[in-house]
Amino acid sequence: MKRLFDLLSSGLVLLVSAPLWIVISLAIVFDSKGGVFYQQIRVGRHNHDFGLYKFRTMVPNADRKGQLTVGGRDPRITRVGFWLRKYKLDEMPQLLNILKGEMSVVGPRPEVRKYVDLYSPEQLEVLAVRPGLTDFASLEYLDENELLGKASDPEQLYIQTIMPAKLQLNLRYIKEQGLSTDLRIIFTTLGRIFGR
Numbered sequence: 001m002k003r004l005f006d007l008l009s010s011g012l013v014l015l016v017s018a019p020l021w022i023v024i025s026l027a028i029v030f031d032s033k034g035g036v037f038y039q040q041i042r043v044g045r046h047n048h049d050f051g052l053y054k055f056r057t058m059v060p061n062a063d064r065k066g067q068l069t070v071g072g073r074d075p076r077i078t079r080v081g082f083w084l085r086k087y088k089l090d091e092m093p094q095l096l097n098i099l100k101g102e103m104s105v106v107g108p109r110p111e112v113r114k115y116v117d118l119y120s121p122e123q124l125e126v127l128a129v130r131p132g133l134t135d136f137a138s139l140e141y142l143d144e145n146e147l148l149g150k151a152s153d154p155e156q157l158y159i160q161t162i163m164p165a166k167l168q169l170n171l172r173y174i175k176e177q178g179l180s181t182d183l184r185i186i187f188t189t190l191g192r193i194f195g196r
Contacts, residue, residue, distance in 0.1 A: 001179065006105050010098040017092065024055055024080075024089060031080040034060040037093060042110035045130045050102045052110060053093035057081025074145070085145075088193050094133055106182040107132025108170035115163060126170040134189040135173045137166035142192055 025036045038056040040063070041049050058076045077085065084090040097103040103110070110131035119126075141147070144162060148154040173181070 137169040
């Protein structure tokens, strides 16, 4: 049932949003050098790596300067990228990951291997389900970049405070997952994004 919902909803959104993809792609091309899309290796279900798709919001090779985005005005973020990130439009290409079966609409956000290697055995349980576009942790930490931007040591804050809190919310989602929970998370996410 969940997989059918993922296929139907992501396919429908892809069809409806096709003109927006064209506009975003042109804006990225004219704003800065580099490709339209960005692919990053993340850890998915059963601890398997996969390539997560995003619209490019940073200058080329920005990930060589760190994998955490620090603040909304991180100097690596392009002008168009700032607005794409603000309204979470950079995440739209992950609809392709959903169609491929690598992700779900709702589920724990996929993490990079560097941080997954720090998970405890209990925390690794979040890898039992497909990662998603949004979940309880995404809602709680919608402005995570701003929190990191105010920290004297962003990576320490992420590893010691934010990541464990998000994983607890991920584990809560796994216990409560179901169609009603997913719909509640989806509509709450849309409300938060469009209310920004």
